Amino acid sequence: MTGVVLALDVGGTNIRGEALTADLVAVAARRTATPLGDGDAVLDAIAGLCEGLLGDVAAAGAGPVEAVGVAVPGVVDTARGRVRLAANLGWRDTPVAELLGARLGVPVLLHHDVTVAGLAEQRLGAGVGVEDLLCVFLGTGVAATLTVGGHVVGQRRGHAGELGHVPIHMDGLLCGCGQRGCLEMYASARAIGDAYAQATGRVGATSRDVAAWLGTDPVADQVWSDALDALAHVLLGVITLLAPTRVVVGGGLAAAGDALLVPLRQRLEATARVAVVPEIVPAGLGQRAGVVGAALATRDALRTALRPTAR
Numbered sequence: 001m002t003g004v005v006l007a008l009d010v011g012g013t014n015i016r017g018e019a020l021t022a023d024l025v026a027v028a029a030r031r032t033a034t035p036l037g038d039g040d041a042v043l044d045a046i047a048g049l050c051e052g053l054l055g056d057v058a059a060a061g062a063g064p065v066e067a068v069g070v071a072v073p074g075v076v077d078t079a080r081g082r083v084r085l086a087a088n089l090g091w092r093d094t095p096v097a098e099l100l101g102a103r104l105g106v107p108v109l110l111h112h113d114v115t116v117a118g119l120a121e122q123r124l125g126a127g128v129g130v131e132d133l134l135c136v137f138l139g140t141g142v143a144a145t146l147t148v149g150g151h152v153v154g155q156r157r158g159h160a161g162e163l164g165h166v167p168i169h170m171d172g173l174l175c176g177c178g179q180r181g182c183l184e185m186y187a188s189a190r191a192i193g194d195a196y197a198q199a200t201g202r203v204g205a206t207s208r209d210v211a212a213w214l215g216t217d218p219v220a221d222q223v224w225s226d227a228l229d230a231l232a233h234v235l236l237g238v239i240t241l242l243a244p245t246r247v248v249v250g251g252g253l254a255a256a257g258d259a260l261l262v263p264l265r266q267r268l269e270a271t272a273r274v275a276v277v278p279e280i281v282p283a284g285l286g287q288r289a290g291v292v293g294a295a296l297a298t299r300d301a302l303r304t305a306l307r308p309t310a311r
């Protein structure tokens, strides 16, 4: 497989796409806004972005394009190329791979965004060489990818660790998933902004603002501390059960750097008695993790499909 793969990461704000060679060199990159909530418009936006990339690849003489890999937030049936549910994108049991493939004339494979972002961190980012790894992504939502014995758990099933929906208060805040007390309601970027707004009446503050006000605004300090308590509580459970040797922290909140990682480690060290607290490091690939992971997972899938069935 020496051709180019188009790799896309469909996010809540933007759809990012790159045309990547077998060595993962980007020969073209494009980005477009995500038309949230309108499934047909999202398909149009993805198809338009791919057509642009196909033109870029042809103009650069870098082809042929072997496949398109699309990383999607939601519940994804990777084997059948269907999105079972991506509420924000307006997809419910939508045969995305088939619809896009017919328009583009190139095979399309679907992936779960967090799973492939974790795969990218494990192969090329901050988790290289780590056999037992936990990658936690803290953004609008919270999710995780677990690597056990060098293998990313759930890659074929199209979903990752739903760390954000681990309940920490059984009678806590009602989550969008229908459950109460989910971690995501306390430790996501959105939850931090909401908690600050609720405490101060200042609507519109983001988690980035709260991080910037640490040390000067006592309410920001308290909101941040509460979020870290919730996150440390759930992570302690995960590391006690699974004993990863490294935790990689990515997603928008990870931009806070040591303001996030240092107090998180302190909390774990102060409470852990059975578990050995692993290294806690920032993600290595940043915003490109989804795109790079989509390319890796697509090449993996093509390689598997080409391999003769063992008998």
Ligand SMILES: [Zn+2]
Pocket (backbone or CB within 6 Å): 164, 165, 175, 176, 177, 178, 179, 182, 184
């Ligand atoms: Zn939930």
